[in-house]
Amino acid sequence: MQNFLFYNPVKVLFGKGQIANLGQEIPPAARILMTSGGGSIKRNGVYDQVMAALSGRAVVEFGGIEPNPLYETLMRAVEVVRAEGIDFLLAVGGGSVLDGTKFIAAAALFEGEPWDIVKGAHLSAAMPFGCVLTLPATGSEMNQFAVISRRGTREKLAFGSGLVYPKFSVLDPETTFSLPPRQVANGIVDAFVHVMEQYMTFPSDAPLQDRMAEAILITLIQEGPKTLAEPCAYEPRANLMWCATMALNGVIAAGVPQDWATHMIGHEITAFTGLDHAQTLALVLPAVLHVQREGKRQKLVQYAERVWGIREGSDDDRIAAAIERTRTFFNRLGVPARLSDYGVARETVAAIPARFEARGTVLGERGDLTPSRVARVLDLSA
Amino acid sequence: MQNFLFYNPVKVLFGKGQIANLGQEIPPAARILMTSGGGSIKRNGVYDQVMAALSGRAVVEFGGIEPNPLYETLMRAVEVVRAEGIDFLLAVGGGSVLDGTKFIAAAALFEGEPWDIVKGAHLSAAMPFGCVLTLPATGSEMNQFAVISRRGTREKLAFGSGLVYPKFSVLDPETTFSLPPRQVANGIVDAFVHVMEQYMTFPSDAPLQDRMAEAILITLIQEGPKTLAEPCAYEPRANLMWCATMALNGVIAAGVPQDWATHMIGHEITAFTGLDHAQTLALVLPAVLHVQREGKRQKLVQYAERVWGIREGSDDDRIAAAIERTRTFFNRLGVPARLSDYGVARETVAAIPARFEARGTVLGERGDLTPSRVARVLDLSA
Numbered sequence: 001m002q003n004f005l006f007y008n009p010v011k012v013l014f015g016k017g018q019i020a021n022l023g024q025e026i027p028p029a030a031r032i033l034m035t036s037g038g039g040s041i042k043r044n045g046v047y048d049q050v051m052a053a054l055s056g057r058a059v060v061e062f063g064g065i066e067p068n069p070l071y072e073t074l075m076r077a078v079e080v081v082r083a084e085g086i087d088f089l090l091a092v093g094g095g096s097v098l099d100g101t102k103f104i105a106a107a108a109l110f111e112g113e114p115w116d117i118v119k120g121a122h123l124s125a126a127m128p129f130g131c132v133l134t135l136p137a138t139g140s141e142m143n144q145f146a147v148i149s150r151r152g153t154r155e156k157l158a159f160g161s162g163l164v165y166p167k168f169s170v171l172d173p174e175t176t177f178s179l180p181p182r183q184v185a186n187g188i189v190d191a192f193v194h195v196m197e198q199y200m201t202f203p204s205d206a207p208l209q210d211r212m213a214e215a216i217l218i219t220l221i222q223e224g225p226k227t228l229a230e231p232c233a234y235e236p237r238a239n240l241m242w243c244a245t246m247a248l249n250g251v252i253a254a255g256v257p258q259d260w261a262t263h264m265i266g267h268e269i270t271a272f273t274g275l276d277h278a279q280t281l282a283l284v285l286p287a288v289l290h291v292q293r294e295g296k297r298q299k300l301v302q303y304a305e306r307v308w309g310i311r312e313g314s315d316d317d318r319i320a321a322a323i324e325r326t327r328t329f330f331n332r333l334g335v336p337a338r339l340s341d342y343g344v345a346r347e348t349v350a351a352i353p354a355r356f357e358a359r360g361t362v363l364g365e366r367g368d369l370t371p372s373r374v375a376r377v378l379d380l381s382a
Numbered sequence: 383m384q385n386f387l388f389y390n391p392v393k394v395l396f397g398k399g400q401i402a403n404l405g406q407e408i409p410p411a412a413r414i415l416m417t418s419g420g421g422s423i424k425r426n427g428v429y430d431q432v433m434a435a436l437s438g439r440a441v442v443e444f445g446g447i448e449p450n451p452l453y454e455t456l457m458r459a460v461e462v463v464r465a466e467g468i469d470f471l472l473a474v475g476g477g478s479v480l481d482g483t484k485f486i487a488a489a490a491l492f493e494g495e496p497w498d499i500v501k502g503a504h505l506s507a508a509m510p511f512g513c514v515l516t517l518p519a520t521g522s523e524m525n526q527f528a529v530i531s532r533r534g535t536r537e538k539l540a541f542g543s544g545l546v547y548p549k550f551s552v553l554d555p556e557t558t559f560s561l562p563p564r565q566v567a568n569g570i571v572d573a574f575v576h577v578m579e580q581y582m583t584f585p586s587d588a589p590l591q592d593r594m595a596e597a598i599l600i601t602l603i604q605e606g607p608k609t610l611a612e613p614c615a616y617e618p619r620a621n622l623m624w625c626a627t628m629a630l631n632g633v634i635a636a637g638v639p640q641d642w643a644t645h646m647i648g649h650e651i652t653a654f655t656g657l658d659h660a661q662t663l664a665l666v667l668p669a670v671l672h673v674q675r676e677g678k679r680q681k682l683v684q685y686a687e688r689v690w691g692i693r694e695g696s697d698d699d700r701i702a703a704a705i706e707r708t709r710t711f712f713n714r715l716g717v718p719a720r721l722s723d724y725g726v727a728r729e730t731v732a733a734i735p736a737r738f739e740a741r742g743t744v745l746g747e748r749g750d751l752t753p754s755r756v757a758r759v760l761d762l763s764a
Contacts, residue, residue: 001396001397001617001620001621001624002397003396003397003398003399003400004394004396004397005393005394005395005396006393006394006396007391007392007393007394008390008391009389009390009391010389011387011388011389012386012387012388012389012636013387014383014385014386014387014388014636014637015383015384015385015386015637016385017385018385205617205620205621206621207601207604207605207621208597208598208601208621208624208625208628211593211594211596211597211600211601212593212594212597214593214597215590215593215594215596215597216590218593219589219590219593222589223589235383235587238383238587238637239383239587239588239589239590242383242590242636242637243590246590246633251628251633254394254396254624255396255397255620255624
């Protein structure tokens with residue numbers, strides 16, 4: 001096991017009716033900016049529940065944070081924070097609203113050009129914020145990471161800081177019943193791939209972390225199709241929601257190597273094509289597993305057996321079968337795993353390997369996913 | 383899944399050499415009381431490492447906190463806190479030192495009779511404290527619970543408060559290499575039974591929590607004997623240490639019913655006999671599983687299959703086999719699972735059921751482990 005630091009101070013309020021308790025989590029005198037996305041919270045009742053919980057409080061609203069939240073949009077929110085004397089943020093929405101709110105929290109107190117935050121600039125302060133999550137997917141509700149895009153430069157970059165943990169996150173599975181199937185399926189894929197980025201590397205004498213990662217994968221495989229089939233059944237949706245949170249809150253990352261190449265390549269594909277984040281993961285992951293199968297061999301065999309129950313054939317057979325099962329799982333959820341399924345030509349993403357090369361980005365748990373291998377991944381994703 | 387609140391702000395520094403980093407976790411101007419146990423830290427080098435990390439700091443020492451830490455001892459430490467103007471506590475030792483330090487942290491700022499803390503009095507403040515753990519067992523290093531004994535009244539009672547989370551815990555597996563085998567074996571049993579208290583109840587549509595609990599149990603079964611056989615092998619000891627922490631930090635408790643009858647009965651047996659905490663758990667758990675097997679039926683069958691690989695025979699056969707495997711596992715670790723193995727007569731613990739009755743204690747996840755059933759548990763433990 002590798003040395004590690006584990007720290008996660010997010011308070012999670014999970015379950016039916018928990019939005020009613022959020023007022024207790026925000027300082028009484030706070031001036032609150034409520035951030036949100038495209039308006040679904042006004043149609044599904046979440047907005048009314050939040051406003052009831054904040055009755056009598058000073059609340060300013062900032063809606064319109066888009067999927068793959070844009071720097072340009074978020075900087076308008078920062079202006080509102082300053083103009084209105086805001087001192088607490090409340091994100092109401094999915095991972096994009098929450099990631100955007102993390103950026104607002106950091107940018108509002110940042111000296112200098114805020115885009116530098118996603119380029120690795122040191123943060124010395126951030127505003128406090130909480131969250132009402134309405135889409136189980138990114139895990140942002142219980143971690144210190146955010147991914148921000150910039151229209152002007154077609155960039156999509158991540159940052160992380162111990163200063164941008166939410167103070168609290170309210171997770172009520174009932175708020176997600178009205179989600180479109182595409183977003184639910186995307187969430188299942190996103191959570192699944194988050195686990196794979198931390199699990200599918202090389203053995204590091206961490207059997208508990210392995211089994212806990214497998215626990216999330218198996219639960220997603222079992223509960224995912226159930227919750228797509230019955231969107232308003234509480235238990236499968238609750239299980240998906242908790243899986244998505246546990247997939248990226250640090251528990252399964254403790255003491256193990258990590259990959260994240262699928263995400264890095266996926267972010268670039270979104271930047272070039274506008275595909276949903278999870279769609280890019282569904283097409284990149286199987287290809288990465290294939291291209292990197294020698295370095296990941298032992299874990300791929302373990303994954304085949306423990307997650308998919310594949311115990312027959314040679315190791316190579318099992319690995320091939322496990323990759324195929326993974327791709328089929330995504331397809332059956334309704335998330336196709338080929339660029340061509342989305343009408344995207346291979347050439348549209350041709351610039352990606354050179355972009356990594358220019359940035360000097362190192363990919364893969366061993367740093368061995370070279371630009372030419374990235375090109376091979378893109379070939380296989382086509 | 384049940385509604386839940388998850389909150390655990392403990393910073394864990396895990397791995398070789400982490401003691402050297404503890405100075406950064408304690409405010410520079412703090413006056414520190416370093417609490418410890420019977421003196422093993424002076425023989426195994428941990429004391430020297432801690433002192434080196436605190437070089438130049440104001441440190442007062444309070445040693446001699448005993449296993450099953452005594453109120454009488456801890457109140458002497460509270461006097462030292464007041465006399466020396468201490469404002470930070472550092473527990474260096476196992477669960478008893480840490481539990482005792484939690485009580486000191488609370489009692490030092492408590493108005494009134496501090497024994498009331500373990501009787502459920504409301505806490506409004508506690509001193510900040512950290513921990514260097516030297517014995518993987520209780521999970522106290524990453525939770526808000528403590529168990530305190532009182533010589534005068536032969537009582538052993540637990541308390542919990544969000545105010546007594548350690549600010550940080552340093553877990554270096556190498557500090558545990560010199561532990562006597564009995565303490566290591568006790569730690570394995572303790573962690574195992576902590577998981578069982580949260581897992582072995584009734585199904586609550588929480589498949590991820592179930593699988594994560596099973597992950598800890600399986601890892602303890604695999605790594606426990608290895609680390610007893612090779613005390614100085616880093617990896618098995620590291621895995622035991624992380625299992626013991628994960629067993630009682632709230633992760634597997636989220637959204638599920640809990641039992642804790644084995645602990646409640648075990649605490650009473652220790653109060654009457656002085657047996658080690660884990661010894662009492664080893665003898666009570668198999669008896670509780672047998673007496674409560676109807677209410678726990680579905681989970682016992684699941685436990686038999688997933689943890690012990692028992693897939694043959696009727697449900698009753700599997701349940702009996704799983705209970706027997708559990709008892710045998712404890713025995714093979716060197717922790718006998720009968721009162722008679724310790725030379726304790728059944729009559730010595732005869733007063734326990736009446737004690738629960740007098741206190742009105744409700745036992746079991748359904749509250750159905752009545753005093754007469756407790757007597758049956760004690761019969762089966764004899």
